[in-house]
Amino acid sequence: MNYYVMKNNQRINLLDIPTVNFESLRAQLIATNLRPIAFFGSDWGENIKLFVALADDEKGEILVTSSLIHKSIKEYESITKENSQYHMFEREFYEQFGIKPLNHPWLKPVRKNQDDYEFFEMQGAETHQVAVGPIHAGVIEPGHFRFNCQGEKVYNLEIMLGYQHRGVEDLMVKNPSNQLVESICGDSVIAYSSAYSQLIEALSETKITPRAEIIRRIALEMERIAIHIGDMGAILGDIAYLMGKETYAVTRTLVINTMLEVSGSRFIRGLTTVGGVNFDISADMSEKIISTLDYVKKTVDKMTNAALNSPTVISRLEKTGNISFESAQELNMVGLMARSCGLNIDSRFDFEDVYYKGIERKAFRATNDAYSRFRIRYKEVKDSIKIVKKLLEKLNKLGNQALITTPNCLVQNSFALSIVEGWRGEVVHIATTDESGKISRYKIKDPSFNNWWGLSIAVRNNGISDFPLCNKGFDLSYCGFDL
Amino acid sequence: MFETLKMKLWQKKQYIKDIKNAPMREQFRGLPKLTNSICNGCEQCIKACPNNAISINPLKIDMAKCTLCGACKNFCVGAINFTNFYKLAADKPEKLIVTEEITPELYYQRAIEVRKEIYSIFNRSIKFRQVSAGGCNGCEMELNACGNANFDMGRFGIDFVASPRHADGIVITGPITKNMAYALEDCYKSTPDPKVVILCGTCAISGGVFKDSLELNREFLDKYKIDLYIPGCPVHPLTFINAILDFVRKK
Structure with a gap:
């Protein structure tokens, strides 16, 4: 196997990445059982350089390799045909560079305008189509859903995205900033800004203080707690259990308002910066966080207990929107949704992180349905509360340290990769620099990029009225996907 | 059922009584x-x-x-x-x-100047259709929060409705991407007259951090009159609710 083995948040020289012949790369990718986390092109003079990164979750390593494709070559034999995990990646690569994967099962556009696109159609008695979006009934982001149904039952759901495309990857090359990164996906502010900051710190070989590192992780866990609680409420709202909806919404407010007191923004904007963090968490503040979390835990415990003892709630959640372990693996699902299907992927623990050392990784008994998606959020809220408390303890022992370290210049001709486990799953940021030390390519992979396809599998053979429930259980990002 | 009702007692009253003078951290x-x-x-x-x-x-x-x-x-x-x-x-x-x-x-x-026609047409109750045209979900989550038990915007007669046909105006978030430009205009045209247009969030007002993007199409803003600008990144629920209350006030 011809790979360069690297760690998370590490800088390597571009020259160290082996460049292999495309045919042998293809054979390697089909043979391996490691999951892809990146598969993207970069303009390389007369060629297009294809970078591939695979994650070895057991060893905590990332395997990187590349291949040069001359610009005159316009097609290649698709990998998806043999290994379905590359399905989305190949579609994206085709859209960005126009090199066609032959025999790709479904070469639908990813983000570009799809006005002329012809949807799947189903014919027969009692079949009908339901078109929803791009503007939805609720206050959410735009996306188009096309259901093919027979009666109430969904046979196929086709999802069309791209409405949110803002050309973020180009903007990140032209004028990268923490403010821009925070607005790529506004519900995962800390996940995105940490990934970007860690990436730039790796590329510039800047070492930030442990205090700043711990504060970033506390913020990351607080973000997870807040959004998970909000989502638990939203799931219950979609089955019209309004007591649950309102209670969780109000409890979420407590968490985000605590973070407002730290960073001046309810979604923790402005906290992270390249080189560290802008705000400190004092001893008083950490006591306040702990007492808030104690109250939050009490309320969430009581509310979850009440909800899950209610037969009306259970009957709607159980066995709705099933997605099997095998499907999840085939679709390359990641993060929260993968864990709710029994795949044990969590980049906080898979890749070495000294600040998560000594924190127990708890198992989850997955049932693969909406019930599982509700329970895993409850479990992760409880886990994250414990993690925040442990991190605060570590923080208070540290004593005074600088919050910001001035970053150095970026090292030329480098490649770096940063993975952060946001609340949805792994947020992957990759950048390469050119000979003048400027960013030449910036690639982002949101967990939603993997998981949207899972949603359309999950709603198959369910009643169409259960779609909101499935959708909220997944709660995927439109803008993280569209970039 | 009793467990659920007990939660009501545990929660007590959550709403902010005086939203116009609500304290801010x-x-x-x-x-x-x-x-x-x-x-x-x-x-x-x-x-x-x-x-x-x-x-x-x-x-x-x-x-x-x-x-x-x-x-x-x-x-x-x-x-x-x-x-x-x-x-x-x-x-x-x-x-x-x-x-x-x-x-x-x-x-x-x-x-915000008092506009008599706004009061006489809408009589303080105003319903919006929200269009996210490239919004990052920050403003969207805050607009959803406006309706929760803390802020409870519904008690003032302000709501988000599911269809533009039921709306008195549209609230735009996000920098308006090319791919959403058509849908946004469609939504505007589907809203019955008289209608108002509100830009919510820095991205909507000026393009914000995405102002240099080549994937935006902000022609909509030149074509139609904008009635209210609500800055913020994201807009705080109190900012939004107070803005609307001032916008529809009598004097």
């Missing part, structure tokens, strides 16, 4: 406070601002571009500060420019 970054005499002209703030919202001699911050990130303050010698004043909305873009003379009271006083 002092750490919140709201309206900037500028002091020209301290400014030494080092231009660090201009370099730190990714949105070109700041100009010096004299110091000025354009709230249409400011994302309230606080980066300028971190580099400043003390001339730029942020108050926790959250009533940031205005009915004209010129009114969003903050200079030294502008105190929170002055800013608020001139921000």
Whole structure:
């Protein structure tokens, strides 16, 4: 196997990445059982350089390799045909560079305008189509859903995205900033800004203080707690259990308002910066966080207990929107949704992180349905509360340290990769620099990029009225996907 | 069922009674406070601002571009500060420019003029259709939060409705991407007259951090009249609710 083995948040020289012949790369990718986390092109003079990164979750390593494709070559034999995990990646690569994967099962556009696109159609008695979006009934982001149904039952759901495309990857090359990164996906502010900051710190070989590192992780866990609680409420709202909806919404407010007191923004904007963090968490503040979390835990415990003892709630959640372990693996699902299907992927623990050392990784008994998606959020809220408390303890022992370290210049001709486990799953940021030390390519992979396809599998053979429930259980990002 | 009812007792009353004078935590970054005499002209703030919202001699911050990130303050010698004043909305873009003379009271006083026709048509109750045209889900989540048990916007007769046909106006979030331009205009045309258009969030008002993107199409804003600008990144629920209450007030 011809790979360069690297760690998370590490800088390597571009020259160290082996460049292999495309045919042998293809054979390697089909043979391996490691999951892809990146598969993207970069303009390389007369060629297009294809970078591939695979994650070895057991060893905590990332395997990187590349291949040069001359610009005159316009097609290649698709990998998806043999290994379905590359399905989305190949579609994206085709859209960005126009090199066609032959025999790709479904070469639908990813983000570009799809006005002329012809949807799947189903014919027969009692079949009908339901078109929803791009503007939805609720206050959410735009996306188009096309259901093919027979009666109430969904046979196929086709999802069309791209409405949110803002050309973020180009903007990140032209004028990268923490403010821009925070607005790529506004519900995962800390996940995105940490990934970007860690990436730039790796590329510039800047070492930030442990205090700043711990504060970033506390913020990351607080973000997870807040959004998970909000989502638990939203799931219950979609089955019209309004007591649950309102209670969780109000409890979420407590968490985000605590973070407002730290960073001046309810979604923790402005906290992270390249080189560290802008705000400190004092001893008083950490006591306040702990007492808030104690109250939050009490309320969430009581509310979850009440909800899950209610037969009306259970009957709607159980066995709705099933997605099997095998499907999840085939679709390359990641993060929260993968864990709710029994795949044990969590980049906080898979890749070495000294600040998560000594924190127990708890198992989850997955049932693969909406019930599982509700329970895993409850479990992760409880886990994250414990993690925040442990991190605060570590923080208070540290004593005074600088919050910001001035970053150095970026090292030329480098490649770096940063993975952060946001609340949805792994947020992957990759950048390469050119000979003048400027960013030449910036690639982002949101967990939603993997998981949207899972949603359309999950709603198959369910009643169409259960779609909101499935959708909220997944709660995927439109803008993280569209970039 | 009794478990569920017990939760009601545990929760007690959650709503903010006086939403117009609701207290805000002092750490919140709201309206900037500028002091020209301290400014030494080092231009660090201009370099730190990714949105070109700041100009010096004299110091000025354009709230249409400011994302309230606080980066300028971190580099400043003390001339730029942020108050926790959250009533940031205005009915004209010129009114969003903050200079030294502008105190929170002055800013608020001139921000939204009473329009008699708004009151006579809508009689304080106004329903919106929200269109996210490239919004990052920050403003969307905050707009959803406006309806929760804390802020409870519904008690003032303000709501988000599911169809433009039921709406009195549209609230736009996000920088308006090319791919959403058609849907946005479609939504506008589907809303019955008379209607209002509200831009919510810095991205919607000026493009914000995405202003240089080639994937935007902001022609909509040139074609149609905008009635209200609500800055923020994201817009705080109190900012939004107070903006609408002021917008539909009688006097």
